Amino acid sequence: MDDIILEARHINKYFHDPVDVKVLSDINFSINKGEFVTVTGKSGCGKSTMLYILSTMDTDYEGALFIDHVPMANKPEPELARVRNEKIGFVFQFHYLLSEFSVLHNVMLPGLKLAKYPAQEIEKHAMERLNMLDIGRLAYKKANQLSGGEKQRVAIARALINDPCIIMADEPTGNLDKKNSEIVFDIFRQLAGERKQTLLIVTHDQEFAARTDRIIKMEDGRIIK
Amino acid sequence: MKLIFSIARALLLARWRQTLVAAIGVAFSITMFVSLLGFMSGLNEMMDALFLNRTPHIRLYNEIKPAAVQPILMSPVYRSGYHFIHSIKATGSRQGIYNGMAILDALRRDDRVTGISSRIVMQAFFNEGTVDITATVNGIEERKETALFHFEDYIVAGDALMLEKMPNSIILGKVLAEDLLVHVGETVQLTTAEGERFPLKVVAIWQSGIRDFDKVQSFTSLGTAQKLLGKTANYITDIQLKIKDITAAPAMAREYNHLFRVSAQDVQTLNAEFETGSFIRSLISYAVGITLLTVSGFGIYNILNMLIYEKMDTIAILKASGFAGRDVRRIFISIAMSIGIAGGVTGLMAGFLFSLGIDQLPFRTTSLPTIKTYPVSYDPFIYFIGGIFSLASTYLAGWQPSRKASRIDPVVIIRGK
Numbered sequence A: 001m002d003d004i005i006l007e008a009r010h011i012n013k014y015f016h017d018p019v020d021v022k023v024l025s026d027i028n029f030s031i032n033k034g035e036f037v038t039v040t041g042k043s044g045c046g047k048s049t050m051l052y053i054l055s056t057m058d059t060d061y062e063g064a065l066f067i068d069h070v071p072m073a074n075k076p077e078p079e080l081a082r083v084r085n086e087k088i089g090f091v092f093q094f095h096y097l098l099s100e101f102s103v104l105h106n107v108m109l110p111g112l113k114l115a116k117y118p119a120q121e122i123e124k125h126a127m128e129r130l131n132m133l134d135i136g137r138l139a140y141k142k143a144n145q146l147s148g149g150e151k152q153r154v155a156i157a158r159a160l161i162n163d164p165c166i167i168m169a170d171e172p173t174g175n176l177d178k179k180n181s182e183i184v185f186d187i188f189r190q191l192a193g194e195r196k197q198t199l200l201i202v203t204h205d206q207e208f209a210a211r212t213d214r215i216i217k218m219e220d221g222r223i224i225k
Numbered sequence B: 001m002k003l004i005f006s007i008a009r010a011l012l013l014a015r016w017r018q019t020l021v022a023a024i025g026v027a028f029s030i031t032m033f034v035s036l037l038g039f040m041s042g043l044n045e046m047m048d049a050l051f052l053n054r055t056p057h058i059r060l061y062n063e064i065k066p067a068a069v070q071p072i073l074m075s076p077v078y079r080s081g082y083h084f085i086h087s088i089k090a091t092g093s094r095q096g097i098y099n100g101m102a103i104l105d106a107l108r109r110d111d112r113v114t115g116i117s118s119r120i121v122m123q124a125f126f127n128e129g130t131v132d133i134t135a136t137v138n139g140i141e142e143r144k145e146t147a148l149f150h151f152e153d154y155i156v157a158g159d160a161l162m163l164e165k166m167p168n169s170i171i172l173g174k175v176l177a178e179d180l181l182v183h184v185g186e187t188v189q190l191t192t193a194e195g196e197r198f199p200l201k202v203v204a205i206w207q208s209g210i211r212d213f214d215k216v217q218s219f220t221s222l223g224t225a226q227k228l229l230g231k232t233a234n235y236i237t238d239i240q241l242k243i244k245d246i247t248a249a250p251a252m253a254r255e256y257n258h259l260f261r262v263s264a265q266d267v268q269t270l271n272a273e274f275e276t277g278s279f280i281r282s283l284i285s286y287a288v289g290i291t292l293l294t295v296s297g298f299g300i301y302n303i304l305n306m307l308i309y310e311k312m313d314t315i316a317i318l319k320a321s322g323f324a325g326r327d328v329r330r331i332f333i334s335i336a337m338s339i340g341i342a343g344g345v346t347g348l349m350a351g352f353l354f355s356l357g358i359d360q361l362p363f364r365t366t367s368l369p370t371i372k373t374y375p376v377s378y379d380p381f382i383y384f385i386g387g388i389f390s391l392a393s394t395y396l397a398g399w400q401p402s403r404k405a406s407r408i409d410p411v412v413i414i415r416g417k
């Protein structure tokens, strides 16, 4: 039991606009260290909403959330930011790179923010991650000169820079073609297999989900399996 | 903090054209502010030179007025009751300061006093053919008047020093000399109030720039004046003082009034209105400066709002990857401040150059013979205030947009895609 990384207890979430709607009800589950979990479900069932809560970006919910055994309730905003910085890597459907910076600098940014290592070391780590994802040659390009698939790989490298406890991704291949989706999925599998990286991925791709450790299936704001 | 600056710099460079315009706005207003204030302060200083430098801080004299304590009050018999006294007349026999030499001695020992010069002020007639022109003759200590009140600055012809060297010499106001049709080196006839006639040699012409003065004023040495009046060498009618701390003038005047039993007039009472003028000039400069800075502040406000609107995604990703709201606020505040600092420094330098330019423009006025170009002040305080204002206005302009940026909810942005 000691290797639980993330735990959700009785999480409820309402939207009040325009009328009160309960979008998540009684979400209970936990993720162990090194587990590769996918979340699936129909569009609009609340997957993204849940992921935003689990990633501490959304704090407007009922229930309890523990990350690395630490309760997230009532933490001030700067501390939550620190948790995201240190323990969570996030990959979005859209790649969200900073177009003002080079690829390398984009990957380094969360590391520089954490400031656990000196800048040279962070640069070395960033380079390692980029090489691992086979995009080391793009390191000095501007972020907006890359293709969609390349950008998503840079985003994954950035999520990895601080060696987070867990990586969360919201439909990371939703915006990619078949070939690039395969590459991204392969990377996730590789991370889970070789680095024992904990992963929580929201996806519509049943085929991909089937090849992971566990599938969380959602319907109308509930976990049904 | 280095990280915050590097992100701020990257965002700035991404929009360098707009940033440049905003910085130029700040620079322009600081330039105007500094040069305007410099010019206005220069004018104020010139006015100070015009009035204050020529005016003693305290003037001691014997005013002809009825005695405040009438003899009847001194008699013990009439102590009680209320006295109605009609037709009181001033004694007026004595214009000279009683015990003048003792007072001068006491003043010399007073270390609040930085300069003393004594005068004899008298009325006389100048005779020109059959016409008599009334004028004031001032017996002065020429050297001291020059040292304390810049007397020689107002000499437009001849040599003021001759006053001391040559007995029976006189300096005439310019208009008075014209009226009398005399030039330097010629002789004028003077009749005293007692009716005695003296020929005096004109050694210089004096011009204050105020026509009414130039028409009635003339100057001789103290010795000559005493001779004209038939008085001894210790006769004086006025003592003029310069003091260390001009703000203490009213208090000191009151003190001397009691101590020496003479009338004492201080510069503050004399120049109250003049101070108001200076104050209003400064006020106008500050108002114009602040208006300009407000306008340039809106420039910064706009560019920041635009930047924030454009960089929503960047802000969202920064927050998602671990930057707190306050980090985001610092980023945008640093953007505002760097615009402010760059614009402010440029503005201060441009303002200084502009002031140098104004300083070169010729400006001649008869009232100020020593001034040849427009007066400009380079008081460091003006530049200090300019710098502070540029920082304060950019900080204020950046405050609201930065706060807005720090409050952006990343979930809303990420969902909104």
Ligand SMILES: Nc1ncnc2c1ncn2[C@@H]1O[C@H](COP(=O)(O)OP(=O)(O)OP(=O)(O)O)[C@@H](O)[C@H]1O
Pocket (backbone or CB within 6 Å): A015, A016, A017, A018, A023, A041, A042, A043, A044, A045, A046, A047, A048, A049, A050
């Ligand atoms: N800000 C909001 N205000 C009101 N309702 C919202 C808001 N955001 C989302 N919803 C609603 O909450 C429900 C869950 O949305 P969510 O985005 O979590 O779905 P999802 O499972 O991620 O869907 P998809 O697979 O299409 O991404 C939806 O019915 C949506 O309309």
Ligand SMILES: [Mg+2]
Pocket (backbone or CB within 6 Å): A047, A048, A049, A170
């Ligand atoms: Mg979704």
